Ligand SMILES: Nc1nc2c(ncn2[C@@H]2O[C@H](COP(=O)(O)OP(=O)(O)OP(=O)(O)O)[C@@H](O)[C@H]2O)c(=O)[nH]1
C-alpha cells in the first residue's frame with residue numbers, strides 16, 4: 001500500500017523544511033516556492049502558446065488542381081461563403097463589376113458575331129481542321145508542346161502520353177461542343193464551327209440544328225446596325241476596365257469590333273500578382289474618396305461615364321439585342337451557344353443593369369473570372385473547437401499554366417482535384433483537338449504518378465454533375481464520345497458510376513505502392529451551396545484530422 005508521504009523519496013527529503021526552521025527562514029522559503037511556481041507557470045503558458053503557434057504555423061494547406069473551367073475558383077468561393085462568410089459578404093460588391101463585365105462580354109460576342117457577318121468572310125469550315133498527318137499535342141501537366149505523327153485524321157493527346165491503351169475517348173477534333181438548351185451555366189467555350197471528320201467514326205456529331213437548318217444567313221436591317229452602334233459604349237467600357245485591371249495588357253487584347261468573333265475570345269482573368277481585389281476596391285472606392293485624392297486609374301462613379309451608369313443606360317438595347325429573333329437565328333446558325341458559356345447572365349439583364357444591383361450569393365458563384373498564375377488565399381476558420389488557418393492555392397488550369405503547379409506539390413497537406421465530368425462531349429478551349437474529359441483523365445493520372453505527391457492526400461471532385469444530368473436528360477449520348485461506355489443505360493446513375501470507376505481505377509493503378517495517404521471521391525456541383533456545405537465540411541474535417549495526427553498535436 002502506498003504511504004501518504006514517502007519519507008524515503010530523495011526529492012521529498014531534499015525539499016522538506018528543516019525541523020528547527022525559524023519563522024524568518026520559513027517566510028523566505030515560502031517566497032522562494034511562490035517564485036518557483038510563478039516561473040513554472042510561465043514556462044507552462046509558454047509551452048501552451050508555442051503549441052498554439054505551431055498549430056497556426058502548421059496551417060492546413062490545400063492545393064486546388066484541374067483543367068480550366070473545372071470549378072477550382074468556385075470551390076474556393078464556396079469555402080469562403082461557408083466558413084468565412086464575413087469576408088465573402090465584404091467582397092460581394094467587388095463581384096458586381098466582374099458580373100457586369102461577364103454580361104458585357106456576352107454582348108460583345110454577339111456584336112462581334114453580327115459584325116463578322118457584314119465585314120469579314122466567315123472562315124471556311126475546312127480551314128479549321130487540324131492536319132491529317134502532323135499535329136501538336138501538349139503534355140497534360142507541363143504544357144510543353146510536342147509534334148506527333150498521326151495517321152488518323154486527328155492527333156489525340158493520348159497518343160503522345162502513352163494513354164492510347166486505356167483511353168477510349170476520341171478527340172473532339174472535327175466536332176463542336178454539343179448544343180443543349182436546358183442548362184443555364186454550362187461551361188463550354190465558344191464553339192468553333194468545324195466539320196465532322198469523315199474518317200473518325202467516333203468524332204462528335206454536329207448538333208442536329210447545325211446540320212438541318214437552312215444555310216442562308218438572315219439579313220441585318222438598319223435597326224440592327226443602329227442597335228450595334230448604340231451598344232458600342234459598352235464595349236469601350238469593357239476595354240477600359242480590363243486595361244485598368246491589368247495595365248500590362250499581356251493577356252488582353254483590345255476588342256476590335258469587326259474582327260471574327262472566335263479570334264477575339266479573350267476573357268476576363270485574374271492574375272495572381274495583380275491583386276485584383278485591391279484594384280477593384282480602388283476602382284469602386286472612388287465614391288468614398290475626396291475629389292482631390294482621385295488618381296489616374298480610378299473611375300468617377302458619379303460621372304455619366306461610370307460603368308454602372310453606362311450599363312444601366314444600355315439596358316433596353318441589350319434586352320432588345322438578346323431577344324431579337326434575327327439575332328437569335330444568326331447565333332444559332334453560327335452555332336454560338338452563349339447559354340453554355342461560363343459567366344452567362346443574359347437572362348438576368350433587368351436585374352444586373354439596375355443601379356441598385358447587389359450580387360446574390362448565386363451570382364457570385366456563377367461569375368466567371370479566369371485565374372492566371374497561382375493565387376494564395378488564407379482564412380482563419382473555427383474547426384473542431386480550434387481556430388485554424390487554412391491556406392488555399394488556386395491555380396490557373398489552362399495547359400500553358402500547368403508548369404507553375406509543381407513547386408506547390410511538396411508543401412501542401414492535401415489537394416482537391418476537380419474533373420468536370422459533364423465535359424465528355426467538349427474540347428479544350430486552348431486546343432480544340434483534345435477532349436476535355438480525356439484531358440482530365442490524363443491530368444489525374446499524372447497527379448497520381450507524381451512522386452512529389454506521395455504523401456499528399458487527394459480529394460477528387462467529379463464536378464458539374466448538374467450539367468451532366470441536364471445533358472443526359474436532353475438526350476446527349478455518352479457512348480457517342482466514350483467508346484467503352486457501350487450499351488449501358490444513358491442515365492445519370494450509370495454514367496456517374498462509370499466515370500467514378502474510371503478515375504478510381506487510375507488512382508489504384510498509378511499511385512506508387514508505398515504511398516500512404518487518403519483518397520476520397522465526391523460527386524459535386526460546386527455552385528450549389530446547400531450540398532457543398534456537407535461535402536466541404538466532411539472534406540475539411542478529414543484533412544484537418546489527418547493534419548493534426550501528422551503534426552502529433554492531438
Ligand atoms: N452549373 C455549374 N457551373 C459550374 C460548376 N462549377 C463551376 N461552374 C461554373 O464554371 C465556370 C468556371 O469555374 P471556375 O471556378 O472559374 O473554373 P476554374 O477551374 O477556376 O478555371 P481557371 O481559373 O480557368 O483555371 C464558372 O462560371 C462557374 O460558375 C458546377 O458544378 N455547375
Ligand SMILES: [Mg+2]
Pocket residue numbers: 072073074369370371394395396
Ligand atoms: Mg480559377
